[in-house]
Amino acid sequence: MTIDPILEINHLTYARGERVIFEDISLKVTRGQIIGVMGPSGTGKTTLLRLIAGLLRPQTGSVKVNGAEVTQMSSRELYIMRKDMSMLFQSGALFTGLNVYDNVAFPLREHTRLPENIIRDIVLMKLQAVGLRGAAYLQPRELSGGMNRRVALARSIALDPAIILYDEPFTGQDPMTMGVLINLIKLLNHALGMTSIIVSHDVQETASIADYIYLLSGGHIVGEGTPDELFNSTVPQVKQFMQGLPDGPVPFHYPAGDYQQALLAENV
Amino acid sequence: MLNRRMIEVTVGFLMLLGIVSFVVLAFQVSGLRTVYSSEKGYQVTAYFDNIGGLKTKARVTVAGVSVGKVMSIQLDPKTYQAKVVLFLDSDLVVPDDSAASILTAGLLGDNYISLEPGAEETSLKNGDIIQETHSAMILERLIGQFLFNKDK
Amino acid sequence: MNAIQSLGRATLNWLETFGYSTLFLFASMFGRPRFKNVWTLLSTQFYSVGVLSLVIILCSGFFVGMVLGLQGYTTLTKFGASQAIGQLVALSLVRELGPVVGALLFAGRAGSALTAEIALMKTTEQLDSLRMLGVDPLRRVIAPRLWAGFIILPILVLIFNAVAIFGGYLVAVEWLNVDAGAFWGNMQASVDFSDDIVNGIIKSIVFGLLVTWIAVFQGYTAVPTAEGIGFATTRTVVYSSLVILGADFVLTAVMFGGV
Numbered sequence: 001m002t003i004d005p006i007l008e009i010n011h012l013t014y015a016r017g018e019r020v021i022f023e024d025i026s027l028k029v030t031r032g033q034i035i036g037v038m039g040p041s042g043t044g045k046t047t048l049l050r051l052i053a054g055l056l057r058p059q060t061g062s063v064k065v066n067g068a069e070v071t072q073m074s075s076r077e078l079y080i081m082r083k084d085m086s087m088l089f090q091s092g093a094l095f096t097g098l099n100v101y102d103n104v105a106f107p108l109r110e111h112t113r114l115p116e117n118i119i120r121d122i123v124l125m126k127l128q129a130v131g132l133r134g135a136a137y138l139q140p141r142e143l144s145g146g147m148n149r150r151v152a153l154a155r156s157i158a159l160d161p162a163i164i165l166y167d168e169p170f171t172g173q174d175p176m177t178m179g180v181l182i183n184l185i186k187l188l189n190h191a192l193g194m195t196s197i198i199v200s201h202d203v204q205e206t207a208s209i210a211d212y213i214y215l216l217s218g219g220h221i222v223g224e225g226t227p228d229e230l231f232n233s234t235v236p237q238v239k240q241f242m243q244g245l246p247d248g249p250v251p252f253h254y255p256a257g258d259y260q261q262a263l264l265a266e267n268v
Numbered sequence: 269m270l271n272r273r274m275i276e277v278t279v280g281f282l283m284l285l286g287i288v289s290f291v292v293l294a295f296q297v298s299g300l301r302t303v304y305s306s307e308k309g310y311q312v313t314a315y316f317d318n319i320g321g322l323k324t325k326a327r328v329t330v331a332g333v334s335v336g337k338v339m340s341i342q343l344d345p346k347t348y349q350a351k352v353v354l355f356l357d358s359d360l361v362v363p364d365d366s367a368a369s370i371l372t373a374g375l376l377g378d379n380y381i382s383l384e385p386g387a388e389e390t391s392l393k394n395g396d397i398i399q400e401t402h403s404a405m406i407l408e409r410l411i412g413q414f415l416f417n418k419d420k
Numbered sequence: 421m422n423a424i425q426s427l428g429r430a431t432l433n434w435l436e437t438f439g440y441s442t443l444f445l446f447a448s449m450f451g452r453p454r455f456k457n458v459w460t461l462l463s464t465q466f467y468s469v470g471v472l473s474l475v476i477i478l479c480s481g482f483f484v485g486m487v488l489g490l491q492g493y494t495t496l497t498k499f500g501a502s503q504a505i506g507q508l509v510a511l512s513l514v515r516e517l518g519p520v521v522g523a524l525l526f527a528g529r530a531g532s533a534l535t536a537e538i539a540l541m542k543t544t545e546q547l548d549s550l551r552m553l554g555v556d557p558l559r560r561v562i563a564p565r566l567w568a569g570f571i572i573l574p575i576l577v578l579i580f581n582a583v584a585i586f587g588g589y590l591v592a593v594e595w596l597n598v599d600a601g602a603f604w605g606n607m608q609a610s611v612d613f614s615d616d617i618v619n620g621i622i623k624s625i626v627f628g629l630l631v632t633w634i635a636v637f638q639g640y641t642a643v644p645t646a647e648g649i650g651f652a653t654t655r656t657v658v659y660s661s662l663v664i665l666g667a668d669f670v671l672t673a674v675m676f677g678g679v
Contacts, residue, residue: 079554093549107553278471286575289582297510
């Protein structure tokens with residue numbers, strides 16, 4: 001018996017103007033997994049998340065969430081799909097005019113007709129899950145970066161989505177906050193039966209919780225497998241990325257002319 | 269910090285200022301008057317040979333005091349005279365042999381109508397026709413007359 | 421040949437942007453309203469766009485009126501026509517200065533603030549967040565601001581005119597000893613309600629729509645970086661100013677040119 005993948009991407013190609021961001025990408029995600037999508041900066045990992053969420057439309061290819069084709073959806077259908085899918089943005093993206101409580105309550109007030117006292121219970125529970133119940137009435141600007149992200153996480157799980165997309169959750173965090181986030185992502189995934197897709201270039205952190213990883217570079221998937229498989233891989237691109245080698249298929253030197261000639265040149 | 273109440277109070281204040289400004293502009297600045305409402309005045313008609321530059325809404329005065337406005341100007345097809353309908357304040361009482369003249373305000377000003385009270389005891393009523401009218405002074409005619417007289 | 425090509429390309433780009441911005445305008449203002457707290461959103465915008473602009477409008481109005489009174493008087497006395505100062509001040513303000521200066525000030529203060537706010541929301545991914553949470557940012561964020569600007573500018577211009585005329589009155593009558601009766605009397609005789617005041621209001625409604633449209637559009641299409649926000653804000657002020665002056669010419673020709 002085959003388990004239907006919750007997310008399936010086939011032959012996806014996306015270009016912005018004349019720049020091809022990626023070509024012919026295919027991947028599968030099963031329910032309950034934590035998937036890592038990693039690669040060097042600028043390879044379009046965030047763009048991939050936006051394509052999955054339907055925020056962008058690809059040139060060719062298909063993105064199927066729970067069997068439904070995202071690329072063909074009307075805004076009504078996207079609205080319904082997004083009740084079950086959350087995205088945690090790189091900057092947290094809390095609404096600056098609202099306090100923490102109102103931010104987390106936002107999706108509940110939008111999508112449900114629950115009375116305020118039930119919403120209150122849910123908001124406090126979600127904040128408790130991320131450890132910030134005490135900060136419920138602070139303004140976003142009074143929070144540190146890590147706390148910001150945790151509140152955004154609480155907001156993302158407010159409606160108990162089936163899929164949650166993380167855009168560079170570990171970037172720029174101190175080790176303790178990173179530890180907290182890693183724990184939370186893993187805990188929430190298992191406790192709430194969610195599927196998580198993490199886009200990141202933090203190798204160690206992602207590898208520590210991901211069940212399966214796709215490596216994206218130069219617009220193609222250059223490697224995939226479990227974290228162990230990738231660490232032991234001998235494919236040069238995979239090896240360079242996973243072990244953080246400064247030089248390899250992605251070169252250290254930006255293309256330039258001959259060094260000796262440049263130094264000896266009379267004119268600048 | 270902004271709270272609901274302060275926002276609503278200040279927005280209300282802004283709207284109030286706006287309304288007050290509008291009222292000031294309408295009445296104090298443009299002299300909009302309730303003379304426009306038809307209950308509060310009466311109409312009389314006057315025929316002129318030449319109205320010069322008289323326009324509708326021009327003032328009607330008695331002794332220089334504004335007492336009404338010109339409501340409409342039309343050409344009478346039978347007599348080829350200008351039929352001017354005046355709208356006068358309801359509390360204006362003038363004898364019904366009063367004369368209407370078209371004068372100019374200042375040197376380069378607009379034309380207006382001046383009523384000179386006559387001597388009758390009965391007064392003008394709604395729908396009356398003013399018998400004695402003096403047309404506007406046309407500059408070209410004046411010059412022509414002057415030249416003509418000079419030649420004589 | 422290259423110059424013509426780039427001109428052609430620039431024109432096509434401009435048309436495309438203009439078309440996009442028109443669709444943007446209609447989608448924001450006339451889509452199905454689905455949000456619940458219309459009044460809360462709208463009144464918050466009235467506050468940030470209107471109330472916060474009040475101080476600059478009052479101060480500027482006052483000074484403009486006073487300067488008009490002063491300058492007008494100096495010139496009119498040369499023709500022995502100082503009695504006409506009332507109508508000079510009132511007509512200049514009501515027909516032209518009120519709507520135009522008011523709109524320029526509005527573009528500088530409220531327009532740039534709107535652009536910066538929206539561009540910042542775009543840069544910090546709040547607009548995308550809204551989409552992910554199933555809310556259309558055009559209806560939730562942009563529309564209230566459009567309606568607020570459209571309604572508030574005429575009100576601000578009315579206030580500007582009233583304050584300015586008062587300033588003119590202070591200078592002419594209290595300071596320069598023009599007769600108060602002549603001041604108001606001549607003014608009332610020359611300012612026509614429907615030709616001057618109403619036309620002035622129509623101008624300010626048109627300007628309000630144009631300035632706010634430009635402001636929110638620049639914010640919405642800003643490059644989502646820190647410097648992108650700065651560029652967008654500058655563009656708002658520059659484009660708004662040009663559009664105001666251009667539209668003013670067209671409107672004046674239509675409204676007053678026939679006179």
